[in-house]
Amino acid sequence: MSDQESEETLSPEHSSVTTSAQQPDTADIVIEVDDVNFSYVKGTEVLRDITMDIRKGEVTALIGPSGCGKSTLLRCINRMNDLIPTAAITKGEIRILDTDIYDPKVDPIELRKHVGMVFQKYNPFPQSIYENVAFGLRIQGIKKKPILDEAVERSLKLAGLWEEVKDRLDSSGLGLSGGQQQRLCIARTVAVEPKIVLMDEPCSALDPISTTIIEELITQLKEEFTIVIVTHNMQQATRVSDKTAYFYLGELIEMDETIKIFNSPSRKETEDYISGRFG
Numbered sequence: 001m002s003d004q005e006s007e008e009t010l011s012p013e014h015s016s017v018t019t020s021a022q023q024p025d026t027a028d029i030v031i032e033v034d035d036v037n038f039s040y041v042k043g044t045e046v047l048r049d050i051t052m053d054i055r056k057g058e059v060t061a062l063i064g065p066s067g068c069g070k071s072t073l074l075r076c077i078n079r080m081n082d083l084i085p086t087a088a089i090t091k092g093e094i095r096i097l098d099t100d101i102y103d104p105k106v107d108p109i110e111l112r113k114h115v116g117m118v119f120q121k122y123n124p125f126p127q128s129i130y131e132n133v134a135f136g137l138r139i140q141g142i143k144k145k146p147i148l149d150e151a152v153e154r155s156l157k158l159a160g161l162w163e164e165v166k167d168r169l170d171s172s173g174l175g176l177s178g179g180q181q182q183r184l185c186i187a188r189t190v191a192v193e194p195k196i197v198l199m200d201e202p203c204s205a206l207d208p209i210s211t212t213i214i215e216e217l218i219t220q221l222k223e224e225f226t227i228v229i230v231t232h233n234m235q236q237a238t239r240v241s242d243k244t245a246y247f248y249l250g251e252l253i254e255m256d257e258t259i260k261i262f263n264s265p266s267r268k269e270t271e272d273y274i275s276g277r278f279g
């Protein structure tokens with residue numbers, strides 16, 4: 001990729017995560033949420049005292065009943081809540097690769113190059129398949145066709161869509177099936193080579209076959225990206241995630257290995273939720 005300048009912040013080369021010598025315990029932490037409170041409107045906190053470490057190469061699932069703050073937390077991680085004027089982190093810090101992402105020196109646009117997001121409702125642009133995937137690269141000022149071609153092919157392959165669309169890259173992205181459109185959005189997200197991919201219920205609008213394809217994809221993508229996924233589907237959390245965090249009413253009740261959360265959670269609230277007795 002030609003724009004090396006964009007690597008100046010949040011670059012692994014600049015972080016102690018990959019260069020320091022390595023407490024095994026902390027060496028792989030990519031996202032640190034450190035005692036965070038967040039409110040959309042002053043005085044009404046919808047996240048309270050959230051502390052969690054999210055590790056490289058792992059899929060972390062956020063689960064919990066509707067309204068407990070999962071999407072809010074996800075949007076705090078790429079500063080999408082900045083778009084709401086009254087919204088603010090009122091306590092604590094979120095660090096990505098050791099950088100406090102709310103530091104005034106951090107440019108949110110730059111941050112979002114490193115922290116991509118896939119939404120519940122897939123949202124391709126009304127453009128060709130090719131241009132959808134090339135979008136973020138063009139914004140970065142990359143114009144050379146061979147570079148764009150290579151990135152588009154690589155990203156579509158990563159998203160498991162290349163074979164299905166390679167002969168119709170000039171067709172509209174909106175002409176694809178729902179599951180294909182979601183994979184196109186994943187290709188668009190990974191094209192700019194983010195370090196982190198946030199997914200907010202990426203399969204909830206998809207049929208079971210498309211869901212399986214996306215779940216397999218998530219498992220492959222975690223080799224390259226750190227993934228945080230919100231899901232209401234407990235089976236999906238057990239299938240795709242390494243760690244699971246259970247939220248309730250704005251608080252993180254418990255976070256642990258997924259296998260532990262679903263087999264022997266420490267907290268009764270978690271057990272009630274995952275066993276369907278509540279929520």
Ligand SMILES: Nc1ncnc2c1ncn2[C@@H]1O[C@H](COP(=O)(O)OP(=O)(O)OP(=O)(O)O)[C@@H](O)[C@H]1O
Nearest residue numbers: 040041046064065066067068069070071072073084
């Ligand atoms: N833009 C907003 N302005 C004000 N309050 C909001 C806004 N978005 C969400 N909230 C409130 O913040 C709380 C957490 O909402 P959030 O969307 O994060 O929940 P969630 O866990 O993602 O729920 P769901 O599972 O239904 O998607 C809720 O009380 C919600 O009403």
Ligand SMILES: [Mg+2]
Nearest residue numbers: 070071072230
């Ligand atoms: Mg949500």
